[in-house]
Amino acid sequence: MARKLLLEKIGIEGIRYYDAYRKSGGYASVEKVLKTMSPDDVTNEVKKSGLRGRGGAGFPTGMKWGFLAKPQGVPRYLICNADESEPGTFKDRYLMEHIPHLLIEGLIVSSYAVGSNCTYIYIRGEFGWIVDILEQAIAEAKNNGWLGKNILGSGFDCEIYVHPGAGAYICGEETALLESLEGKRGNPRIKPPFPALKGLYDCPTVVNNVETLSAVVPIINYGSEEYAKIGIGKSAGTKLISACGNISKPGVYEIEMNISVEEFIYSDEYCGGIANGRRLKACVPGGSSVPILPANLLLKTAKGETRMMTYESLSDGGFITGSMLGSGGFIVYDEDQCIVRNTYSFSRFYRHESCGQCSPCREGTGWMKKILWNIETGKGKIKDIDLLFSIQSKIEGNTICPFGDAASWPVAAAIRHFRDEFEWHVTNAEEAQRRNYGLAGYAEPLKVAAS
Amino acid sequence: MVMNKFSEQRLKEIDNVISRFPDGKQKSALLPVLHMAQEDFGGWLSVETMDYVASLLNILPIEVYEVATFYSMYNLKPVGKYVFEVCQTGPCMTRGSESIIQYIEEKLGIKAGETTSDGLFTLKTVECLAACGYAPMMQMGKSYKEHLTKEKVDSIIEECRNHAAKNN
Ligand SMILES: Cc1cc2nc3c(=O)[nH]c(=O)nc-3n(C[C@H](O)[C@H](O)[C@H](O)COP(=O)(O)O)c2cc1C
Ligand code: SF4
Ligand code: FES
Numbered sequence: 001m002a003r004k005l006l007l008e009k010i011g012i013e014g015i016r017y018y019d020a021y022r023k024s025g026g027y028a029s030v031e032k033v034l035k036t037m038s039p040d041d042v043t044n045e046v047k048k049s050g051l052r053g054r055g056g057a058g059f060p061t062g063m064k065w066g067f068l069a070k071p072q073g074v075p076r077y078l079i080c081n082a083d084e085s086e087p088g089t090f091k092d093r094y095l096m097e098h099i100p101h102l103l104i105e106g107l108i109v110s111s112y113a114v115g116s117n118c119t120y121i122y123i124r125g126e127f128g129w130i131v132d133i134l135e136q137a138i139a140e141a142k143n144n145g146w147l148g149k150n151i152l153g154s155g156f157d158c159e160i161y162v163h164p165g166a167g168a169y170i171c172g173e174e175t176a177l178l179e180s181l182e183g184k185r186g187n188p189r190i191k192p193p194f195p196a197l198k199g200l201y202d203c204p205t206v207v208n209n210v211e212t213l214s215a216v217v218p219i220i221n222y223g224s225e226e227y228a229k230i231g232i233g234k235s236a237g238t239k240l241i242s243a244c245g246n247i248s249k250p251g252v253y254e255i256e257m258n259i260s261v262e263e264f265i266y267s268d269e270y271c272g273g274i275a276n277g278r279r280l281k282a283c284v285p286g287g288s289s290v291p292i293l294p295a296n297l298l299l300k301t302a303k304g305e306t307r308m309m310t311y312e313s314l315s316d317g318g319f320i321t322g323s324m325l326g327s328g329g330f331i332v333y334d335e336d337q338c339i340v341r342n343t344y345s346f347s348r349f350y351r352h353e354s355c356g357q358c359s360p361c362r363e364g365t366g367w368m369k370k371i372l373w374n375i376e377t378g379k380g381k382i383k384d385i386d387l388l389f390s391i392q393s394k395i396e397g398n399t400i401c402p403f404g405d406a407a408s409w410p411v412a413a414a415i416r417h418f419r420d421e422f423e424w425h426v427t428n429a430e431e432a433q434r435r436n437y438g439l440a441g442y443a444e445p446l447k448v449a450a451s
Numbered sequence: 452m453v454m455n456k457f458s459e460q461r462l463k464e465i466d467n468v469i470s471r472f473p474d475g476k477q478k479s480a481l482l483p484v485l486h487m488a489q490e491d492f493g494g495w496l497s498v499e500t501m502d503y504v505a506s507l508l509n510i511l512p513i514e515v516y517e518v519a520t521f522y523s524m525y526n527l528k529p530v531g532k533y534v535f536e537v538c539q540t541g542p543c544m545t546r547g548s549e550s551i552i553q554y555i556e557e558k559l560g561i562k563a564g565e566t567t568s569d570g571l572f573t574l575k576t577v578e579c580l581a582a583c584g585y586a587p588m589m590q591m592g593k594s595y596k597e598h599l600t601k602e603k604v605d606s607i608i609e610e611c612r613n614h615a616a617k618n619n
Contacts, residue, residue, distance in 0.1 A: 075473075084581045085579060085581065086579075087540045087541055087542055087578070087579040087583065088541075088542050088579075088583055089581060089583070090581040090582055090583055090584055090585075092581075093581050093582075118471075120471075124581065125482070125486065125522070125524050126524065126580050126581075126590055127581070128592075128593035128594075129593055129594060159471075161471045163471075163479075163482070163483065164482065164483060164486060165482060165522070166482050166485065166486065166518075166522035166523070166524040166525060167522045167523035167524035167525075167577075168521065168522050168523065169578070169579075180482065181479060182476070182478065182479055183478035183479045183480065183481035183482065183508075183510075183514075183518065184478075184514075184517070184518065185517055185518060185521040186521065186522075201473065201476060242583065242584055243584065244542045244545075244546075244583040244584040244586065245542055245545045245546075245583075246545055246546075250583075250584035250585070250586075251584050252584065284541075288540075288541060288579075329583070331541065331542050331545075331583070333545060337545055341544070342541050342544070342545070345539070345540060345541040345544050346540075346541055348539075348578075349540050349541070349578045349579065352523075352578055353578065355521075
């Protein structure tokens with residue numbers, strides 16, 4: 001069994017509540033940092049651990065904390081990003097629902113490190129019942145002296161508040177989140193200035209994902225060296241993967257970042273293989289925004305090496321033959337799935353969620369959705385496929401926020417790897433209404449170019 | 452028509468939310484207060500309700516309209532007593548969300564986006580709700596209904612009808 005750091009205690013009865021959590025060693029990291037470490041010590045520990053942001057971009061967490069401006073007399077804010085809206089991703093929800101005190105503990109330690117006396121958890125509004133769970137955990141923590149004024153006599157004050165959004169994927173983008181937290185529409189801000197300089201109410205702000213902030217607890221408890229030893233190279237520690245689609249056992253799994261993609265999909269410890277004895281066709285390994293890969297490129301890199309569940313290995317080959325670990329939203333497609341329909345569904349999602357500020361994103365997402373619908377319903381032309389590719393290439397890189405890229409990449413990758421299937425929809429329009437293209441050659445071993 | 456007003460209890464809750472933010476930043480409370488308004492005043496936000504919220508937070512009505520029209524959880528027209536919000540995004544689609552939506556449409560005799568003539572049910576299609584591993588699924592009020600099957604849909608509808616009959 002792989003080492004668990006975040007889900008270590010998940011099986012303990014009553015772990016959702018304070019008593020069981022505390023009895024099993026909870027809040028030890030708060031005692032440790034408040035009694036024996038300075039804020040900079042904590043930041044250094046996180047730097048040395050190699051922890052990278054678990055929200056999708058994988059930016060080194062300690063380094064981000066180090067960038068925070070610290071002008072005298074100006075409050076600083078830590079914001080926990082619990083917006084979790086990237087299709088395929090449902091891991092933060094799992095942590096908050098089952099072991100909320102782990103997040104609260106991580107938030108107190110991280111707030112101390114960055115000097116935030118007032119920390120907000122921005123949570124997607126649909127998670128109404130999780131708001132209640134978190135509110136209760138915060139109240140319990142406060143009643144037991146872990147929050148409030150002068151915590152453990154250290155002189156450090158901290159309050160944590162839960163703040164629900166109201167249904168908008170874009171509010172997961174950190175500057176849109178800040179706008180939303182200020183009570184406005186979730187329109188991303190032009191960067192720079194970055195939140196580290198001007199964030200919430202123009203004050204220096206750090207935004208981190210739920211899983212990132214929870215991981216700070218084992219880093220403090222076991223030490224950065226222990227943590228950095230897990231995984232491979234710059235993919236340090238454990239990662240939560242939310243696995244879904246056509247697998248036998250959808251769910252949230254904590255992996256050490258040193259296993260192969262094949263093991264993750266087929267072993268009984270994790271996904272348990274493809275459901276109903278079907279064959280693997282494709283996978284989106286890191287949430288809807290990352291490139292989709294056909295089975296052959298998913299299990300092996302273009303160089304013929306085993307593809308591993310790490311940031312580096314999943315992106316090996318760049319966007320031509322690779323993908324990304326992203327948020328860990330692992331979506332698996334079996335041989336019966338239609339790539340055109342799936343790409344259409346993602347485009348509809350991005351069309352719906354675009355904030356509308358930039359014309360390439362606002363117009364481009366709608367146009368892509370329309371063309372994909374035409375192809376899917378037998379009204380497409382071959383030149384539409386090229387048009388699609390051209391539209392996505394004009395959105396990417398030409399927008400205020402990375403949402404534009406996120407909307408483009410899935411379309412680009414689908415056409416790049418599954419062009420036959422798109423063409424088949426056009427040339428066999430009638431047949432395509434009756435059946436799916438199937439596995440075709442997408443699982444066949446690729447010829448590895450001689451090096 | 453009588454103007455909607457929050458109860459004393461609610462007004463205290465609202466003060467509490469406002470107190471979480473620095474002085475002068477009471478606008479930050481807008482999203483939570485709109486949620487409360489929608490819950491208390493019939494499941495949707497009328498212009499009167501939005502104006503009322505604006506006056507409570509001491510901001511302009513337009514600031515409330517801007518926000519209410521941006522976020523998908525706010526209903527700007529009346530909805531049924533029970534709102535089924537079925538996820539239709541890719542991962543749910545791979546697990547049969549399309550046939551669940553079709554089944555509900557047939558069973559209730561409405562299309563997505565519509566409300567039954569008895570005012571009991573509204574069906575909406577929504578995008579990913581972070582429950583992809585428990586698909587197909589839908590949101591109903593504050594809870595998620597997951598691993599949906601036709602039988603499960605039948606029993607949810609039945610429960611709603613019974614609940615409505617008891618509460619009338
Ligand atoms: C369109 C878009 C949506 C995003 N959604 C989320 C989200 O739901 N949750 C999240 O933690 N980060 C999300 N991010 C990333 C955040 O902007 C930010 O990088 C992240 O919260 C930083 O935390 P981390 O360093 O701990 O990963 C999103 C980014 C973009 C561009
Ligand atoms: S890229 Fe899209 S989502 Fe991002 S700011 Fe522009 S329009 Fe809004
Ligand atoms: S796709 Fe339906 S909950 Fe994520």
